[in-house]
Amino acid sequence: MSEAQHARHRAEEEQSGYPPIPEALVVPVYDNHTHIDPPAGEARLAEPLDYREQLDRASSVGVRGVVQVGTDVASSTWSAETAAIEPRMLAAVAIHPNDAPELDVRGELDDALAEIAELATRPRVRAVGETGLDFFRTEEPGRAAQLRSFEAHIEMAKQNDLALQIHDRDAHDDVIATLKRVGAPERTVFHCFSGGAELAELCADNGWYMSFAGTVTFKNASALREALAVAPRSLLLIETDAPYLTPTPHRGRPNAPYLIPHTLRAMAASLGTEASMLAAQISSNTEQVYGRWDAEPVSAPPAEPSGAVA
Numbered sequence: 001m002s003e004a005q006h007a008r009h010r011a012e013e014e015q016s017g018y019p020p021i022p023e024a025l026v027v028p029v030y031d032n033h034t035h036i037d038p039p040a041g042e043a044r045l046a047e048p049l050d051y052r053e054q055l056d057r058a059s060s061v062g063v064r065g066v067v068q069v070g071t072d073v074a075s076s077t078w079s080a081e082t083a084a085i086e087p088r089m090l091a092a093v094a095i096h097p098n099d100a101p102e103l104d105v106r107g108e109l110d111d112a113l114a115e116i117a118e119l120a121t122r123p124r125v126r127a128v129g130e131t132g133l134d135f136f137r138t139e140e141p142g143r144a145a146q147l148r149s150f151e152a153h154i155e156m157a158k159q160n161d162l163a164l165q166i167h168d169r170d171a172h173d174d175v176i177a178t179l180k181r182v183g184a185p186e187r188t189v190f191h192c193f194s195g196g197a198e199l200a201e202l203c204a205d206n207g208w209y210m211s212f213a214g215t216v217t218f219k220n221a222s223a224l225r226e227a228l229a230v231a232p233r234s235l236l237l238i239e240t241d242a243p244y245l246t247p248t249p250h251r252g253r254p255n256a257p258y259l260i261p262h263t264l265r266a267m268a269a270s271l272g273t274e275a276s277m278l279a280a281q282i283s284s285n286t287e288q289v290y291g292r293w294d295a296e297p298v299s300a301p302p303a304e305p306s307g308a309v310a
Contacts, residue, residue: 018049019250022261025062027279029264030286030293031257032067032211033092033130033165033191033239037078048243049256055088057258064283065089065293066257069130069165069191071096073115083124085301090290092127092165093119097134100149101142109145113152120156124298126290128157129165130191133178136170147178154182163187163289165211172199184208187289192241193227200227204235209289211237214247214255217266225270233281237289238264 036054049057051068058066068083069092070076076093083091093116095103103109120128131153138146157164164185168175172195179188190203193210203210210231216224228236238260246255247262264282268275 017253018256019246019253019259021057021258022061024060025261025264025275025279027276027283028062028064029238029260029279029283030065030067030290031058031063031240031242031260032189032237032286032290033069033213034066034242034257035069035071035075035244036066036242036257037068037070037075037082051082051086051089054256054258055086057256058260059088061258061261062279063257063260067092067127067165067290069127070094070119071130072099073112076116076119080119080122080125083298084122085298087293087298089124090127090293091122091125092129092163093125094129094131094153094165095149096130097132097146097150097167098137101138101145104142104145104148109149113149116153117156120160120162123296125162127163127165127189128153128160128185129163129189130167131165132167132169133171133175134167134169135174147174150175150178151182154179154185157185158183161186163189165189165191167191168194176202179206179208189237189289191239192245193224195227196223197226197230200231204230204232207235209235209237209285211239212263212267213239213241214245214251214259214263216270217248217263218251219248228267228270233278234285236267236278236282237285238267238282 036051065088067090068079070079079091083089095112103112131150189209189211191211192213215221240255240257242255265275268278
């Protein structure tokens, strides 16, 4: 990166609150779960960067590609359309667990699921997610709709031979029970892994992947580091969940794919291994789950994808 580019990035960081660019990784990795779509509805943590700037920054530090994750019909559509024209991006599509109950009350859940099912057939859509169960935000009256949505997403993943990205918050037992009852897809990922060693061992027994986010760098996250220690290296993935869960030392500032080196190095230190060795393993694991980013060609954009930032 040129000195002029560094100067421009520093100026943008001062305005937007984004942390400085870290030292680049020697061996590249992928961010297997991020949200760099334009903000829609809820306020983001800072003035958003254009997705191309996000990916340029990520490339400069050794993040060779991202899985851009949808959480509703609009963001899933943007993810699928943008991945179709952007070689550094693959897409995941879904209705977020916390949105399912509200859609159900309005009588719109089935239509939304049908739209996600169509998006799941698009080129360069390689995962269904994030889907799952969240008993932290969703109380008992909404859980039946959440479960119905989860099961529908599992079926989409199996029908299209796609990976499944699971959102699991305060619902470990029910997520596991659901996967056991209906049958998990061949490639199942616990996004932003939030359990301890016991859940990690259970995932290992079933061949389910565990994706660690910036939370593993937090001082009080000893249970996550214990889980990391017992997880087979062949089942490890890494993510940002940007713009949230920013790793130490930048907690409280917006997260972005270019900050993954902080998490990777913290994981390597916790495991007592070289960062380059861990990066090579995670990169290989990521391609096992989603395939290669260049396996399907991108198309020339006829126009800006829906909702894209100019």
